[in-house]
Amino acid sequence: MNNVNTVRFAHPIERQFAEALAADGIPWLYEPRTFVLERDANGNPTEAITPDFYLPDQDVYVECTVQRVALLRRKRRKIEKLRKRYGVTIALFDSRDFDRFSERYGLAFSTTTPSQAPSVSAPETPWLRPSGEVDAATVPSTP
Numbered sequence: 001m002n003n004v005n006t007v008r009f010a011h012p013i014e015r016q017f018a019e020a021l022a023a024d025g026i027p028w029l030y031e032p033r034t035f036v037l038e039r040d041a042n043g044n045p046t047e048a049i050t051p052d053f054y055l056p057d058q059d060v061y062v063e064c065t066v067q068r069v070a071l072l073r074r075k076r077r078k079i080e081k082l083r084k085r086y087g088v089t090i091a092l093f094d095s096r097d098f099d100r101f102s103e104r105y106g107l108a109f110s111t112t113t114p115s116q117a118p119s120v121s122a123p124e125t126p127w128l129r130p131s132g133e134v135d136a137a138t139v140p141s142t143p
Helices: 012-023 073-086 095-105
Strands: 035-039 045-049 053-055 060-064 090-093
Touching: 012 053, 012 060, 035 073, 045 073, 073 090
Parallel strands: 060 090
Antiparallel strands: 035 045, 053 060
């Protein structure tokens, strides 16, 4: 399982979500798999999705986003494609969900202003990793 203090999160809301999971003793993994959704004629991946979290005790993937609801169409399309292609379901938590969690449980999710989190670099493009063939599969995320 991951430790909040050793993971380089791509967005502050992911750190906050991980902290909430850890506080409740819920084991989690950050970006453990990349699923290839489309390939070009040469077999090279052209579209993929890497869910933010995997909760092994619940056997569920979770995607966190604070994009405006109107901009979620592309992400939802990828999630649906993943479900149809591999039978994998991702729970999508958007800014409305984080706002409801904040109100109901007094959690301190910041969906409008990024919290003070360490700066991070953009994640490596999964299909350019030097780890051999990427298939249905999966590529372990980089630490």
